[in-house]
Amino acid sequence: MTGIIRIVTIFLFFYHKFANFQTLVPKSLCTFVSFVKMNSVNQNIEIQNKTITLTIKREDLLHPFVSGNKFRKLKYNILKAKELNHDKLITFGGAFSNHIAAVAFACQEAGIESVGIIRGNELVGKIQENPTLLFAQNCGMKFEFVSREVYQNKMSESFISELNTKYGNHYLLPEGGTNVLAILGCEEILINEDAHFDYICCAVGTGGTISGIINSATPNQKILGFPALKGDFLKDEIRKFAKNNNWELIANYHFGGYGKVTDELIGFINQFYMDVKIPLDPIYTGKMVYGVMNLIANNYFPNGSKILMIHTGGLQGISGMNGLLEKKKMNKIVFDE
Structure with missing residues (x-):
């Protein structure tokens, strides 16, 4: 399974690096991949805290163009x-x-x-x-x-x-x-094999993905959402669709608001790729993973906790973000070997 993950990750890396999402996409390619039900793979992440098990669900590998929660x-x-x-x-x-x-x-x-x-x-x-x-x-x-x-x-x-x-x-x-049908689709992110995790962590934008996860999680699982933007309105949006109350928003890791990034965040994303060869986007998953790592470092999770992070994709936006970062003379996101 690790070999499959590696192959797909390398494909996405070279696609982003060389195609840069700016080349014309042939119509034949746009009709090539079937829009079918798929399950993503879980990838373990080694961390210094040996009492905690950290895993990331690679929803970003579901499809090269319709990625992750999309x-x-x-x-x-x-x-x-x-x-x-x-x-x-x-x-x-x-x-x-x-x-x-x-x-x-x-x-x-x-x-x-x-x-x-x-x-x-x-x-x-x-x-x-x-x-x-x-x-x-x-x-x-x-x-x-x-x-x-x-x-x-x-x-x-x-x-x-x-x-x-x-x-x-x-x-x-x-x-x-995000609508009722989107929630239905997001309820398929978790599968039976994920029932042993204690915490499910995901980024939050409009509230659709986390709502689906809340609905399909087991009663003993705690769902932690990491908003990518400021504002308390997200709680109301989630309550529109969520059927359970086993969730919480951790609102300290938006880095200034939606679309806002810092050199610290970019540095974390680049280092994370160097360490585990998993690319993160700076708008959603990058902020969530940073938050989870910070919480682990500050002993938020009890010893023995099993944590599953959801990689919701979003890698196509990195090229555009790097263009903005270059104009601001900030460090860029680099997925080099």
């Missing part, structure tokens, strides 16, 4: 869109959105037209400069760029009415992909 969130939504005979799917996201990239590929594979409502009308005419948007466009996604003010009201009746008038028969998917 695979889970999109699975039943794509199937529902096909069932309802919708000829297009509309969704929302930012300039480097993992969701936008994943939706574009999944829709291309499913034979559904995709439309992305993108935050920031300053991006008009700059698709070639943006690896995420270029990838999505190469998979067939059409874009509608809107101002940040309009984007804040994207779910208003008036804006939805405009979409209905303009695009006709379509399937509407929220930003981040």
